[in-house]
Amino acid sequence: MTPDQNPEEHDSAALARTGAREVEHVGPVLDGELIDDTLPQPRPRTAARPVAERQRWSQAVSRVWRSGPMVRARSIAAYRARKAPADVVRLMWFVLRGNGRWLMKFWSWATYADLRADARRARLAGDAEARRAAQELIRSDATARWAKLGIALRRMVITVRVAAPVAALLWLVDSVMDRADMWPWLADVYTGLDAVWSALTVAVPLMLVMLPVAWAVAAAFEGRDRTPGAGWLVRPNRDDADSWIDERMISKALAHLGITPLDKFYRDGGELMYTVAARKDGDGTFAQVRLPMGVTADMVAARRSKLAANLGRASLETWPTKGDEDGVLDLWIADKGVLRGGAGAWPLVHEGQVDVFDGVPFGLSQRGLVINAPLIGVNWLIGGRPGQGKSAALRTLLLGAALDPTAELWVFVMGESPDFEPFEPRLSRYRMGMDDSVAEAATQALADLLTEMERRGKVLGEQPGRPPKVSRKLADKRGLGLHPLVCGIDECHELFQHPKFGKKAAELAVRLIKRGRKYGIVLLLATQSPTKDSIPREVTRNVACGVAFSVADQVANDGLLGSGKYAAGIRATELRINTDRGTCVAVGITDETFELVRGFYVPFEDGADDVTPVIARAVALIEDAGRAVESSALPEIEAAPVADHLTDIDAVMDGERRVRTQVILTRLAQQVPGEYEGWTFRDLTAALSAHGIAPVKSDGNKVVRAEDVAAALANRERDRREPDRDPAGSQGVLPGKSLNQNPCVDQGQPGSGTPGARRRPTLESGRKRDSTGDAPGSLPHDQDDGHRGRDD
Numbered sequence: 135m136t137p138d139q140n141p142e143e144h145d146s147a148a149l150a151r152t153g154a155r156e157v158e159h160v161g162p163v164l165d166g167e168l169i170d171d172t173l174p175q176p177r178p179r180t181a182a183r184p185v186a187e188r189q190r191w192s193q194a195v196s197r198v199w200r201s202g203p204m205v206r207a208r209s210i211a212a213y214r215a216r217k218a219p220a221d222v223v224r225l226m227w228f229v230l231r232g233n234g235r236w237l238m239k240f241w242s243w244a245t246y247a248d249l250r251a252d253a254r255r256a257r258l259a260g261d262a263e264a265r266r267a268a269q270e271l272i273r274s275d276a277t278a279r280w281a282k283l284g285i286a287l288r289r290m291v292i293t294v295r296v297a298a299p300v301a302a303l304l305w306l307v308d309s310v311m312d313r314a315d316m317w318p319w320l321a322d323v324y325t326g327l328d329a330v331w332s333a334l335t336v337a338v339p340l341m342l343v344m345l346p347v348a349w350a351v352a353a354a355f356e357g358r359d360r361t362p363g364a365g366w367l368v369r370p371n372r373d374d375a376d377s378w379i380d381e382r383m384i385s386k387a388l389a390h391l392g393i394t395p396l397d398k399f400y401r402d403g404g405e406l407m408y409t410v411a412a413r414k415d416g417d418g419t420f421a422q423v424r425l426p427m428g429v430t431a432d433m434v435a436a437r438r439s440k441l442a443a444n445l446g447r448a449s450l451e452t453w454p455t456k457g458d459e460d461g462v463l464d465l466w467i468a469d470k471g472v473l474r475g476g477a478g479a480w481p482l483v484h485e486g487q488v489d490v491f492d493g494v495p496f497g498l499s500q501r502g503l504v505i506n507a508p509l510i511g512v513n514w515l516i517g518g519r520p521g522q523g524k525s526a527a528l529r530t531l532l533l534g535a536a537l538d539p540t541a542e543l544w545v546f547v548m549g550e551s552p553d554f555e556p557f558e559p560r561l562s563r564y565r566m567g568m569d570d571s572v573a574e575a576a577t578q579a580l581a582d583l584l585t586e587m588e589r590r591g592k593v594l595g596e597q598p599g600r601p602p603k604v605s606r607k608l609a610d611k612r613g614l615g616l617h618p619l620v621c622g623i624d625e626c627h628e629l630f631q632h633p634k635f636g637k638k639a640a641e642l643a644v645r646l647i648k649r650g651r652k653y654g655i656v657l658l659l660a661t662q663s664p665t666k667d668s669i670p671r672e673v674t675r676n677v678a679c680g681v682a683f684s685v686a687d688q689v690a691n692d693g694l695l696g697s698g699k700y701a702a703g704i705r706a707t708e709l710r711i712n713t714d715r716g717t718c719v720a721v722g723i724t725d726e727t728f729e730l731v732r733g734f735y736v737p738f739e740d741g742a743d744d745v746t747p748v749i750a751r752a753v754a755l756i757e758d759a760g761r762a763v764e765s766s767a768l769p770e771i772e773a774a775p776v777a778d779h780l781t782d783i784d785a786v787m788d789g790e791r792r793v794r795t796q797v798i799l800t801r802l803a804q805q806v807p808g809e810y811e812g813w814t815f816r817d818l819t820a821a822l823s824a825h826g827i828a829p830v831k832s833d834g835n836k837v838v839r840a841e842d843v844a845a846a847l848a849n850r851e852r853d854r855r856e857p858d859r860d861p862a863g864s865q866g867v868l869p870g871k872s873l874n875q876n877p878c879v880d881q882g883q884p885g886s887g888t889p890g891a892r893r894r895p896t897l898e899s900g901r902k903r904d905s906t907g908d909a910p911g912s913l914p915h916d917q918d919d920g921h922r923g924r925d926d
């Protein structure tokens with residue numbers, strides 16, 4: 135409205151705009167609202183219900199549409215539609231063959247072909263009696279057949295002779311008489327005849343049309359393949375892109391592997407025995423086959439790619455593995471393409487809490503089930519080629535552990551990588567980098583874990599009923615300090631190959647992995663390089679959970695998953711680099727022999743960061759529980775001492791030049807039973823090899839030479855005194871030192887350990903063999919103090 139316009143003018147202008155006419159109102163003024171139905175009206179509320187109902191219906195329909203049986207039915211229907219032209223040709227061939235078979239049958243019947251064949255066989259066999267009997271049968275059969283024909287003809291003639299005059303008479307009466315003038319019964323006869331005639335006029339043309347169809351169907355049935363049933367209609371075919379798997383297809387695939395005893399078995403008409411018939415198993419099909427004589431599951435596993443090709447699958451989708459026996463093949467074949475899809479979002483990414491005693495969601499198994507990976511009571515070794523998902527997998531496990539407010543987490547990254555940076559607020563120890571101080575901190579962490587393990591052993595032993603291991607109940611008793619303690623080391627090969635700390639770290643890790651399980655202490659190791667040089671053999675042998683992302687060869691495969699796994703068909707070598715990123719082969723994480731896991735991925739790259747919010751939630755969980763981030767470095771935790779194997783071995787050699795390994799083991803067990811009881815030759819050689827010593831043969835016995843031990847002690851001492859010098863290995867062999875020179879082992883090290891942790895007194899110092907301290911091979915008594923000084 136313009137300022138100079140009065141309201142009345144404005145109203146009439148508005149009326150003119152909407153096209154309404156100005157009218158003068160008479161009568162009562164009613165209060166109401168003008169509704170202009172040319173303008174958009176609000177939807178009536180009642181419409182919401184049908185929409186919701188429609189949505190419900192469409193959801194139900196889409197659920198049914200995507201259900202397993204429906205998918206199978208759709209797949210069959212689509213497959214049959216594609217095959218329709220071939221099916222039509224096949225049916226026509228059946229019709230032709232059916233007619234041919236009928237002709238053959240008629241010919242055999244007409245010519246007594248079977249009886250003639252009998253007579254011929256009897257003649258060839260020289261059986262005159264049988265021949266005569268067959269010929270007699272032909273003759274009598276022929277006589278009977280002609281007689282039957284004669285009788286039938288005669289009956290026909292009689293029928294025609296009787297029926298023809300009756301028909302003629304009826305026609306005559308009908309043509310000369312009107313129905314109304316007939317006797318009622320005669321009129322009824324004619325009405326009945328009329329009805330029969332009308333039925334015939336409809337039925338006969340119909341039959342004339344139907345007869346050829348019925349003939350064709352009957353002929354097709356006669357000419358069908360004689361294999362039972364109409365299974366061919368729903369039988370899978372390798373050429374079909376959506377094909378599923380059944381026993382017939384597996385047998386056919388196995389028949390073309392080129393395994394000689396298997397080929398012979400098939401040639402001799404053998405049929406494979408399926409101890410478990412092909413059945414749907416998660417996102418694939420599982421079958422178990424008892425292989426014939428001379429064939430092992432390993433032989434089939436060795437031809438995996440051929441088997442995959444025969445089944446119309448990718449190698450990665452085909453998993454032939456050894457069953458309970460060598461002669462039993464477990465075969466799992468993935469549905470086409472399912473492994474290409476990732477596992478989806480981590481179930482705990484937005485909400486949820488974890489009890490590490492129940493495990494952590496890790497990924498989807500080949501069966502499409504969520505794997506709750508165990509953490510307590512196991513250690514993990516994760517490996518694979520660079521960039522395939524090791525750190526992401528380690529992160530998932532640690533994220534899970536972080537969501538348990540009782541868990542304490544330590545992380546060491548032996549390289550410059552921000553992969554675990556967001557974890558920092560939730561970590562009790564975190565070091566990342568390439569420098570020596572990180573390796574030292576990680577080694578110290580392993581030593582502290584051992585200390586903690588021994589303390590926990592003592593605490594457990596003092597509990598009523600002496601529980602064998604840490605349980606959730608015990609872990610919840612805060613005063614005991616038995617909470618879960620998870621230590622992750624990424625790129626751990628850098629630590630184990632570290633020139634200065636590598637040997638020590640390896641030795642500590644081995645001991646921890648062997649004995650830490652019961653005490654709620656978990657070691658998670660990730661590496662690019664799972665060779666015997668980069669990861670101690672005892673580590674690969676003793677970890678319970680092995681995870682292999684795409685690896686290059688059998689050595690790496692078996693290094694991560696355990697020896698013999700490659701031969702048994704459990705192969706991460708089949709995982710394609712980059713294409714199968716995030717997918718791994720894992721052993722020990724479920725009761726299955728192996729799992730093909732599509733790992734959950736919690737993004738932390740390229741600006742996407744779902745890790746930080748999870749850690750914020752984890753910290754909030756701890757605060758909500760009225761706790762603080764757990765730390766085993768609490769002052770009240772009194773550390774148990776850590777054994778120094780080299781010094782102990784040196785001590786039990788008692789100054790002898792060479793001592794048999796068996797004698798060393800006996801002496802160690804006698805003198806420090808808590809540490810050495812149960813030690814085997816392998817433990818001893820592992821402890822020695824960590825210092826570059828190998829037992830040698832002398833008079834047919836394995837012995838340890840005192841000079842080797844002394845050299846190793848001297849070497850170690852030098853390493854400690856001159857931390858920046860080049861590794862001993864690059865400096866050649868040290869000149870041998872006499873034991874009398876008495877190297878000051880482990881003396882006066884700078885303190886860097888956990889408060890409260892202290893070294894176990896060495897054997898030598900504990901035994902105080904010689905008060906003067908100068909007996910051959912004896913060690914200074916003050917070394918214990920030296921260690922305490924270092925660690926305190």
Ligand SMILES: Nc1ncnc2c1ncn2[C@@H]1O[C@H](COP(=O)(O)OP(=O)(O)OP(=O)(O)O)[C@@H](O)[C@H]1O
Nearest residue numbers: 520521522523524525526662715716733734735739
């Ligand atoms: N489970 C997964 N699902 C999908 N993508 C993944 C998954 N795991 C890893 N990736 C992808 O692979 C990339 C590399 O992952 P990650 O850093 O964990 O590999 P890595 O093996 O630790 O590599 P490196 O050896 O170089 O440290 C990630 O940035 C991510 O894009």
